[in-house]
Amino acid sequence: MVSPSALQPVTEGWPAPTPKDPVDAVVRVPGSKSLTNRYLVLAALADGPSCLRAPLHSRDSALMVQALQALGAGIAQVPGSGPFGPDLLVEPLSPGAAGDADVDCGLAGTVMRFVPPLAALRNGTVSFDGDPHARQRPMGVTIEALRALGIEVDDGGQGALPFSVAGRGEVAGGRLEIDAGASSQFVSALLLAGARFTNGLHLVHSGANLPSLDHIAMTVQVLRECGVEVDDSVPNQWQVSPGTIRAFDVAIEPDLSNAGPFLAAALVTGGTVRIPGWPETTTQVGDQWRRILPQMGAEAELSDGVLTVRSDGKIRGGVFADTSELAPTVAALCALADSPSVLTGIAHLRGHETDRLAALKTEINRLGGSVTETDDGLRIQPAPLHGGTFGTYADHRMATAGAIIGLAVPGVVVEDISATSKTMPEFADLWTELAAGPSGTAGTAQEG
Numbered sequence: 001m002v003s004p005s006a007l008q009p010v011t012e013g014w015p016a017p018t019p020k021d022p023v024d025a026v027v028r029v030p031g032s033k034s035l036t037n038r039y040l041v042l043a044a045l046a047d048g049p050s051c052l053r054a055p056l057h058s059r060d061s062a063l064m065v066q067a068l069q070a071l072g073a074g075i076a077q078v079p080g081s082g083p084f085g086p087d088l089l090v091e092p093l094s095p096g097a098a099g100d101a102d103v104d105c106g107l108a109g110t111v112m113r114f115v116p117p118l119a120a121l122r123n124g125t126v127s128f129d130g131d132p133h134a135r136q137r138p139m140g141v142t143i144e145a146l147r148a149l150g151i152e153v154d155d156g157g158q159g160a161l162p163f164s165v166a167g168r169g170e171v172a173g174g175r176l177e178i179d180a181g182a183s184s185q186f187v188s189a190l191l192l193a194g195a196r197f198t199n200g201l202h203l204v205h206s207g208a209n210l211p212s213l214d215h216i217a218m219t220v221q222v223l224r225e226c227g228v229e230v231d232d233s234v235p236n237q238w239q240v241s242p243g244t245i246r247a248f249d250v251a252i253e254p255d256l257s258n259a260g261p262f263l264a265a266a267l268v269t270g271g272t273v274r275i276p277g278w279p280e281t282t283t284q285v286g287d288q289w290r291r292i293l294p295q296m297g298a299e300a301e302l303s304d305g306v307l308t309v310r311s312d313g314k315i316r317g318g319v320f321a322d323t324s325e326l327a328p329t330v331a332a333l334c335a336l337a338d339s340p341s342v343l344t345g346i347a348h349l350r351g352h353e354t355d356r357l358a359a360l361k362t363e364i365n366r367l368g369g370s371v372t373e374t375d376d377g378l379r380i381q382p383a384p385l386h387g388g389t390f391g392t393y394a395d396h397r398m399a400t401a402g403a404i405i406g407l408a409v410p411g412v413v414v415e416d417i418s419a420t421s422k423t424m425p426e427f428a429d430l431w432t433e434l435a436a437g438p439s440g441t442a443g444t445a446q447e448g
Contacts, residue, residue: 038222046245114192367409
């Protein structure tokens with residue numbers, strides 16, 4: 001497991017490679033962060049030992065492992081067949097888990113939102129804090145939801161990290177209304193623990209908008225896989241029956257969102273990229289690449305578990321709605337497109353690792369682009385770009401967006417490529433191999 005502090009900021013910047021020829025590569029990507037951290041939480045609450053095969057090993061997943069260990073779960077690395085690290089064997093929290101603990105959330109939204117409900121199921125006080133940027137992320141909904149469930153939370157009146165949860169060993173549960181308009185993780189966090197509440201959970205989203213519905217669908221699916229009854233037949237309502245969370249042995253899908261920048265490289269360079277292990281059906285939001293990239297002018301074909309994307313190098317702009325965590329990659333492509341683009345339905349990205357809308361506008365415009373913010377997205381006009389430093393704001397998706405632009409624009413320097421360690425520590429090496437082409441160093445990113 002990657003240590004959360006394994007990669008330090010690279011203050012001198014990382015020169016993004018600009019290949020001379022179209023890329024042509026097979027790229028294997030590590031496991032899904034969203035699935036890895038959901039399964040880790042469920043394994044900690046399950047009725048016996050569980051195994052995660054080919055999980056993600058990154059800063060976010062390491063922070064989740066350490067958080068669950070702090071609460072009393074046993075998590076060990078065991079030999080596995082995945083190319084990016086060992087499997088994980090998880091011994092669940094004991095029913096009488098007790099004692100005070102400290103949890104470092106880093107910049108991981110899944111840790112700061114998924115773990116507090118688990119802390120409430122223990123006896124003892126658990127303190128949560130994270131990186132400086134984490135203290136700016138929306139947490140008020142989690143804090144107020146826990147209080148509405150009768151749980152004592154001390155946040156100093158800030159509605160943000162740092163805060164502490166005083167667990168009493170059980171949570172009554174029942175009906176709960178929240179406004180999860182800032183993040184679907186507020187919903188997923190409560191659903192994941194709901195089966196362990198005495199009366200289950202009837203969760204109602206009372207706000208006007210609810211972003212990232214795919215991530216909630218993912219949570220519901222993994223709960224059902226573990227034998228939890230979830231009724232989501234009424235829009236914006238979820239009823240989780242109290243009961244056992246069944247132990248499991250699961251293979252983690254590749255991270256389809258993290259595959260996006262590599263697929264984007266096919267469009268930017270007029271080449272071909274193949275991603276093996278692509279599932280036929282999935283709840284991952286990254287499966288939208290099969291729809292988005294053809295809209296931008298590429299060919300995308302899924303055959304025998306391999307997604308192949310080909311392009312002639314011409315990138316079309318357009319209107320792209322609800323792209324969620326894919327938006328930074330889409331915006332980078334739109335900055336290189338031959339026609340205007342509009343990204344909508346992504347206002348919630350202002351509360352991610354950084355304000356991604358402001359960050360994308362600032363950094364693309366710094367390179368000569370023409371980007372303006374709207375209430376719920378971005379407008380991007382074609383403009384000639386030039387080299388320069390692309391700021392990353394401690395955000396992995398900003399770092400990969402800069403790398404994408406660098407494929408076409410010589411002289412782009414990504415401020416801190418180590419930000420990618422959050423979900424993909426191997427990114428810089430895989431990207432360098434990809435850009436080097438078949439004559440470059442063979443490795444995980446190059447096959448044949």
